[in-house]
Amino acid sequence: MDYRIIEEFYDIGRIQRLVVMKQGTSSDAKCVESSAGRFVLRKLRNEQQAVNEERLHHVMSLQNISPALVIARNGLSYVHLNDEIYNLQYYVEETVPYDQATIHFVEFGKMLARFHHAAHKLEIVDQPDRFALPLLWSQVCDEVRGSSSMICSLEGQVQQCIEYAVRKESVIHGDLGVWNMLFTKQKTLLIDFGEVRRGDPHVDVAAALTSMIPATATENECFSILEDVMKGYAQAEGLLTRDRLYEQIHLWMLRGWLAWIRERGVTSPMVQYIEQGMQRVAVFKEILL
Structure with missing residues (x-):
């Protein structure tokens, strides 16, 4: 990409270089290093996503929940470059890798509740769930x-999860795993609102918990983290119920297994991974129900 095109749209000084970032796959993120500092340039799917992200980032950056977007010379937070749509967000300095031992999960639960409260009344362009279970x-x-009996057993789980009630009570992130969080020593920030839609807030909590609690965690560790997140969520006046949280954890993990099968087929490592995942679901069920 020609640096001059970016400089034409954004008042960020002289661009020195673009560096491809490892985080994320669909947004084609690049770190923009300029005389005014560092920024993150992200390619978006369409203008609908751009509008949604503009609304989310505006509210969430004021709440210190996500980085702010840079406003372009056109007065919007997104631009059209070479028949593609991009936005530019401020780079978060001094991030650290996710470390379960250093996260204050009560505070994390409070942050999730504040996110859902702030997002609840936002007007967004609703979009379909790209990983809906029936699809x-x-x-x-x-x-x-056509696979082993263990893999065949997924069909029964699909039928069970399809019976879970579908609720569209609020605006949710829709893909809230650790891959869409930034961690500093002081806080956790949420990024990449590309899957934002109306749904059940329990979906976001389920996605966060299943990605933040490692597969090697003991049942006591799982219990402690779950209770702390739910405690923090409640302290910030958010409402979570144990049965709905279990349902969304089960559904979230099942979707992940099926998406992996779709992308890579049934392999020996995948069978082992799904077996371990089923054991994790059983642990969550025992804790929550």
Whole structure:
């Protein structure tokens, strides 16, 4: 990409270089180093996503929940470059890798509740869930049915999860794993609102918990983290119920298994991973129900 095009749209001084970032896959993120500092340039799917991200980032940056977006010379937070749509966000300095031992999970729960409160009344352009269970199942059912008995058992779980009530009570992040969080010594920030839609806040909590609690965690560690997150969420006047949280954890993990099968087929490492995942679901069920 020609640096001059970015300089034309954004008042960020002279651009010195662009560096491809490892975080994320769909947004094609690049670190922009300029005379005014560092920024993150992200390619978006369409203008609908751009509008949603503009609204989310404006509110969440004021709440210190996400980085702010840079306003372009056109007065918007996104621009059209070479038939693509981009936005530019301020780079978060001094981030650290996720470390379960250093996270204050009560405070993390409070942050999630504040996010859902702030997002609740936002007007967004609603979009479909790209990983909806019926869609995923239609794409992999033949392969699942032709596999081992353990993999075949996923069909029963699909039928069970399809019966879980679908609620669209609020605006949710929609893909809130650790891959869409930035950690500093003081706080956790949420990024990449590309999957934002109306849904059940329990989805975000389930995604966060299943990605933040390692597969090697003991049952006591799982219990402690779950209770702390729920405690913090409640202290910030958020409402979580144990049965709905379990349902969304089960559904979230099942979606992940099916998406992996869709992308890579059934392999020996995947069978082992899914077996371990089923054991994790059983632990969450025992804790929550």
